[in-house]
Amino acid sequence: MKRKLLITLATCFITLFCHAVAGMPRTILNLDSGWNFHFSYDIRKNIAPQPVTLPHTWNATDVLNGQLHYYRGAGIYNRQLAYDPAWKDKRVFLYFEGANAVADVLVNNKFVTEHKGGYTAFCAEITSYINADTNNAITVQVSNAARMDVLPLTGDFNVFGGLHRSVWLIVTNKNCITPLDFASPGxxxxxxxxxxxxxxxxxxxxxxxxxxxxxxxxxxxxxxxxxxxxxxxxxxxxxxxxxxxxxxxxxxxxxxxxxxxxxxxxxxxxxxxxxxxxxxxxxxxGVRTFSVDAQTGFVLNGQHLDLHGFGLHEDVKDRGSALLKADHQKDMALILESGATAVRLTHYPHGNYFYQLADTSGIVVWTEIPLVGPGGYTGTGFINSPELKAHAQQILREMIRQQYNHPSIIFWGLFNELKLDYDDPREFLTGLQALAKKEDSSRIITCATFLDTDYFNTVSDVIAWNKYYGWYGGRFKDIGTWADDMHKQFPRKPIAVSEYGAGANVLQHQETMNAPAADGNFHPEEWQTAYHEANWEELNARPFVWGKFVWALADFSSAIRTEGNINGLNDKGLVSYDRTTKKDAFYFYKANWSAEPMLYLTGKRFSQRASAVTSVKAYTNMANATLYINDRNRGTASPDSLGRVVWADVTLQEGKNTIAVKTAGNGIILRDSCIWIFGHSSSK
CATH class of the missing domain: 2.60.40.10 (Immunoglobulins)
Known part of the structure; x- marks a missing residue:
């Protein structure tokens, strides 16, 4: 634990993300405070600017209001920068961790630079633009308006506009290690x-x-x-x-x-x-070796490591993508609690701090560029347009150079769910693969498709599929049949499952298992739980599947969705949008992935019961568990191979029932409980 703390403290000083330290040859100052914000092109007179602190997005609170066309336009950020006499004969740079999605930077009303792409950093030298002995005006116009030359063109997630990551001032001597190599550490x-x-x-x-x-x-x-x-x-x-x-x-x-x-x-x-x-x-x-084998899966330092974890968006309730360090820490704590070994950062490069957390926590990372289904379900995509090609290449190069030194990153991702309706992207993708290898020959290149063909098998080192058997049609266990078929068809190609999941509203429940409509307003938690139990059973039995990524760690906003009785939310997360509620399926994975002793009683939120005879289920990685109903011992049972303990045909009394499960072993005592109410005697 002490060693982990030392490492964590050390990473706080990583090049472009530390505070200024007296006596250091390079000065780095945080510029997150002191900004004023207003929307662009507002013709009203005397508009009072809004004081804001970065990270900031103007879309943070409009995502769950059922607004299919949420505001995608331009906003302007202004702040003053006081000149420091110590900067004389120095070089001064502005470093932006992320401005979504196109940013124009001006200093003292003079244009400095433009950057396209909201999920990679950029750096600009402003030495010749600042005035000595006076305040300097920093102006940044940011636009998240849809453009055919800026990725992503589309996606099942919201594009939050604004300076949604931190801004820094870097002051160096005339000669320096350059911060201008695609905003990399140099x-x-x-x-x-x-x-x-x-x-x-x-x-x-x-x-x-x-x-x-x-x-x-x-x-x-x-x-x-x-x-x-x-x-x-x-x-x-x-x-x-x-x-x-x-x-x-x-x-x-x-x-x-x-x-x-x-x-x-x-x-x-x-x-x-x-x-x-x-x-x-x-x-x-971080010194390590790694490889992927088509038969045995992922190997780290000569030993097999089962890669299982989650897809994750930078999106938290009331903050959108303007995450604080505490938000990243909370997500990493959830990942570690589950026992996950890997994470897929979707569908764009995430902020640098999360990669630092992955380094110090030992989580294997797949990170990717926002080449996401260009054109959606109605547009043409124009994947072969010169402008879009150039932007994809730019973002790929920036992602690799900026995050090159993080040992947690093993996989660079090229795309997610490209469509084939209008153009053939394979030649372009092969070129992207070559670019990625030129930038970094040491890592593995992957992609995520949803087409059950070999169409994309040659454009990356390994490949993964997004599969939703039991949610978007099919049966739960079809995923095992599918995996065997893909493995048989392409025995030399390492394959993975990049997404699998089902929606759940924790306020909705069912006693009889009936398949809900994926696009309907009823997403019972029990169906999500059953989905993950069955899908994991199939995937876990197939070691040749080199990665299994649950979609997703947490609910996230998506303006195109109206389902599960909630507007604008993709509810496939195993944790709620505000990170306060862990769904039952989260604990299923914890029982299977984590070595930390655990016991969890399922169905706690399903408090009003219509049937007197029911079953009780708990998840545990302990040797056994005992059920108590209204303090009466109803038997001890051992978990099955998936960590499930089930007591069938349990009879509830009219009114209030106290349900409790207990386990003990190796000096550890665990207990979990809830109240179920049968019938109409809720006052008893």
Missing amino acids: VYITPTSVNTYQAGIEVLTKLSLPLKGHQMEARTIIKDAAQQIVGSQQTIIGASDEALLQPFDIKKPHLWNGRRDPYLYQVTVQLFQDHQLIDEVTQPL
């Missing part, structure tokens, strides 16, 4: 060969050296988790060098081993000018 760390005895590490540093005539030197230090130096190197930099490659060998490396041992080293690159330290960047290093 330092790229690659394990080149790893075994029990040694790990080869390459550190590539991108430089910006406009000030000539000085002796330049790079010193790179690798420290272990105890802050002991395990490698160091000093290199003289040539006058024309724009990049520097330094190789290292770490003896007997301590591996980053997922949740079992998420061990991190720390790499610091220092830039010296005439023997004085002028810049410094620190990045995490």
Whole structure:
């Protein structure tokens, strides 16, 4: 636990996301406060601006009002930036973690840059735009209006407009490690060969050296988790060098081993000018090997690791995508509690802080660009338009360079559910795969399709399917038959399930299992639970399925949906939109995935019962559990292979019934209970 805390504290200082530290050669200041906001092109006079603190989105509270066409337009953010005399002879940059979806940046009313894409960072130098000894006006116009040259074109999720991630000011010396390489840290760390005895590490540093005539030197230090130096190197930099490659060998490396041992080293690159330290960047290093086999699934450091977890959107009730660190921490805590080993970050690159959490928690990450079903169900998509191609390539390059050093990231994703109605995207996707490999040859490229063919089998290293048997037609156990068929058809292609799930409103219930309409207003929690029990049973029995990703960790907003008696919400999450309620299916996975002793009584929210004779079900990973009804012992039973304990044909008394389950073992005592009411005697 102490080691984890040390690692977590260390990551707070990762290059572009730390506060300024006195005496450091690079100053980094947070600019989240002090902004004013108003919508663009408002012709009313004397409109009072709204004070806001970043992260901010103007769509945070309109998503559940049944507004199919929620506001997608432009807004303007303004703030003052006081000049610091210490910036004299320095370079000043603005760094945006994310502005959704197109941002135009002005300083003192002069245009500086435009960035397209709301889910990757961008950085602009403003040295020549700021005035000394005065306040400087920073203006950012952001638009989330739909455009045919900006991804995503469509999606079953909302595109929240605004400066929905943090903004930073970076001040460096004239010569520096560049922050302008697609807003990356400027330092790229690659394990080149790893075994029990040694790990080869390459550190590539991108430089910006406009000030000539000085002796330049790079010193790179690798420290272990105890802050002991395990490698160091000093290199003289040539006058024309724009990049520097330094190789290292770490003896007997301590591996980053997922949740079992998420061990991190720390790499610091220092830039010296005439023997004085002028810049410094620190990045995490996780040493690991990985592969995917078509027969046996995912392998981490030579051992099979079953990848199971969730899809996750950056979307929380009343905040939209303008998440705080506490929101990310809450989601990671839920992922860890469930016992998940992996997460698919959908359908766009997420904020840097979540990748840091994954690094220190040992969660394997699949992250992807927002190439999501261009055109939806009615549009043409224009996947082969030059503008859209260029934007997809831009976002892919930005995602890889910005997140390159996170050891948790194993999979880069190219797309989700592309349609084939109007154009053939395979040639373009093959080019995207080649670009991803050029940017990062070490990781695995994947994609998520919903077409049961080999159409996309050649455009990525591995492939995954979104399947919803038992929700959008079919039967629960069809997913096993489907997996066997795909494996038989494509025995050399590693396959996964990138999405599977069913909706649930925790206020809706059923005693008799009848399939609800996926697009209807009745989404009983019991059907979602039964769906996941059956689907997991099938998937768990097939180790060749290299990843199983539940759709989704939490409910999220989607303006196109009116179902489950709630407007604008995709209710397939195992946790509620506000993260306060864990649905029964969440605890099913916890019983199957987690080693933490647990016991959970299902159906607690289904308090009003119409049948006197019913069954009671609990989930546990303990040896057995005992049922008590109104304090009477109704028997002890052991869980089945899926962690289920069921007491059938239990009779309820008229009125109030106290249902309790208990278990004990190895010094641990667990209890869970609820009240069920049978009949009309609720006052008893």
